[in-house]
Amino acid sequence: MLPKVLLSLGLVLWMSNHAVTLTEDLMDRALRLMSETPLIDGHNDLPWQLRKQFNNELNKVDLHTLETTHTNIPKIKHGRLGAQFWSAYVPCDTQKKDAVRQTLEQIDVVHRMCKKYPETFRFARTAEEILAAFRSNRTASLIGVEGGHSLDSSLGTLRVMYDLGVRYLTLTHSCNTPWADNWLVDTGSEPSEHNGLSSFGKQLIVEMNRLGMLIDLAHVTVKVMNQVLDMSAAPVIFSHSSAYSVCPHKRNVPDDVLKRVKEKKGIVMVNFYNDYVTCSKTANLSDVADHFDHIKKVAGADIIGFGGDYDGVTRLPENLEDVSKVPNLVAELLRRGWTDQEVKLALGDNLLRVMKDMERVRDSLNAKVPDDVPIPYEAVQNECRTSHGYNLNNAGAVHPLSTLALLLTLALQTFAKITV
Numbered sequence: 001m002l003p004k005v006l007l008s009l010g011l012v013l014w015m016s017n018h019a020v021t022l023t024e025d026l027m028d029r030a031l032r033l034m035s036e037t038p039l040i041d042g043h044n045d046l047p048w049q050l051r052k053q054f055n056n057e058l059n060k061v062d063l064h065t066l067e068t069t070h071t072n073i074p075k076i077k078h079g080r081l082g083a084q085f086w087s088a089y090v091p092c093d094t095q096k097k098d099a100v101r102q103t104l105e106q107i108d109v110v111h112r113m114c115k116k117y118p119e120t121f122r123f124a125r126t127a128e129e130i131l132a133a134f135r136s137n138r139t140a141s142l143i144g145v146e147g148g149h150s151l152d153s154s155l156g157t158l159r160v161m162y163d164l165g166v167r168y169l170t171l172t173h174s175c176n177t178p179w180a181d182n183w184l185v186d187t188g189s190e191p192s193e194h195n196g197l198s199s200f201g202k203q204l205i206v207e208m209n210r211l212g213m214l215i216d217l218a219h220v221t222v223k224v225m226n227q228v229l230d231m232s233a234a235p236v237i238f239s240h241s242s243a244y245s246v247c248p249h250k251r252n253v254p255d256d257v258l259k260r261v262k263e264k265k266g267i268v269m270v271n272f273y274n275d276y277v278t279c280s281k282t283a284n285l286s287d288v289a290d291h292f293d294h295i296k297k298v299a300g301a302d303i304i305g306f307g308g309d310y311d312g313v314t315r316l317p318e319n320l321e322d323v324s325k326v327p328n329l330v331a332e333l334l335r336r337g338w339t340d341q342e343v344k345l346a347l348g349d350n351l352l353r354v355m356k357d358m359e360r361v362r363d364s365l366n367a368k369v370p371d372d373v374p375i376p377y378e379a380v381q382n383e384c385r386t387s388h389g390y391n392l393n394n395a396g397a398v399h400p401l402s403t404l405a406l407l408l409t410l411a412l413q414t415f416a417k418i419t420v
């Protein structure tokens with residue numbers, strides 16, 4: 001009897017020791033995978049914090065020591081952040097006001113950040129540039145514009161932003177644009193204005209395919225998600241959204257859309273915001289991993305990515321509180337039986353594939369001319385917008401003097417003909 005008890009005790013001790021070793025192994029394995037494949041995160045709002053806390057005076061900021069954000073250089077190094085889409089976000093209250101200027105300033109602050117800390121960041125615009133930055137031990141830095149209001153309904157503005165390095169556009173933030181409905185329409189708190197995308201909205205999708213800019217469906221209505229999935233020639237992304245079946249929040253992605261993203265070879269980059277993870281104020285690592293497991297079960301490991309939403313949200317899960325903590329989540333996926341291959345897909349291989357596919361679509365369309373048909377004036381008429389260039393029927397109201405001059409000339413000519 002006694003030896004048996006001792007034996008069991010020994011077994012328990014051996015097992016608990018072994019469990020500790022296993023946990024350490026998981027973290028070692030996570031870090032090894034992260035050294036082989038870049039962790040590419042879809043959405044980080046550090047640029048918005050730079051505006052909010054410092055009015056973009058980067059000279060007054062030291063990213064080595066900044067402690068009022070989820071993101072700083074030591075945290076980035078500790079978290080093995082391989083590549084980041086920095087969000088050029090400006091709030092919806094800038095719509096029809098100074099959204100374009102403020103967005104340009106957010107793009108500028110990302111470029112200045114990369115120049116100020118060249119040992120940490122390297123600006124990137126292509127899949128190849130992401131890999132080159134990763135190989136040189138820098139965080140590849142890309143830009144995504146969050147919200148179509150940032151374009152002021154202008155294809156010219158879209159193209160110029162592309163030239164400034166912008167590689168995704170989230171079609172809406174939390175407001176309708178003059179050409180697309182946002183997710184709040186699905187909650188019933190805002191009316192639909194376009195039943196999805198307007199015809200200008202569809203022009204924009206085609207132009208983004210031609211340019212080689214990713215279409216981000218985080219923040220839009222389910223109707224818009226499906227319209228874009230119907231018509232985009234390139235894979236689509238959700239830069240920071242989680243699974244609706246796990247937490248039924250309208251910012252999350254329903255299962256039928258997950259399956260369509262798979263058909264389209266796109267990606268859903270999981271958001272860590274507690275409210276989207278558990279539909280409550282609190283969450284933990286395991287709750288976030290449930291979203292990864294669910295998306296894998298419904299659509300496979302090759303549509304999953306990371307889209308933490310750091311510095312854009314106020315509540316984050318236990319053990320995932322800032323960008324330094326992401327390796328914990330990678331270890332948790334390994335603990336749940338994810339293979340090295342599956343983890344690498346989620347870390348960065350999926351996003352790299354999406355980006356390369358998008359670049360191929362762009363190259364295949366390079367004979368196409370830019371779309372220069374502007375949005376109808378009626379769709380954007382407001383007191384802060386002039387109508388230069390629009391040949392309106394009621395031209396008299398727009399150019400009273402020149403119309404008067406034209407009428408006078410015609411009258412004089414008529415008079416001249418009669419008298420001759």
Ligand SMILES: *[C@@H]1O[C@H](CO)[C@@H](O)[C@H](O)[C@H]1NC(C)=O
Binds near residue numbers: 077
């Ligand atoms: C990468 O950069 C970090 C921090 O700058 C440094 O500690 C590390 O040694 C570097 N690794 C390589 C392989 O250069």
Ligand SMILES: *[C@@H]1O[C@H](CO)[C@@H](O)[C@H](O)[C@H]1NC(C)=O
Binds near residue numbers: 278283284285286
């Ligand atoms: C995480 O939170 C969930 C509830 O959201 C709870 O059921 C679970 O036990 C927690 N897991 C850990 C590891 O704390």
Ligand SMILES: [Zn+2]
Binds near residue numbers: 146218219240312
């Ligand atoms: Zn967002």
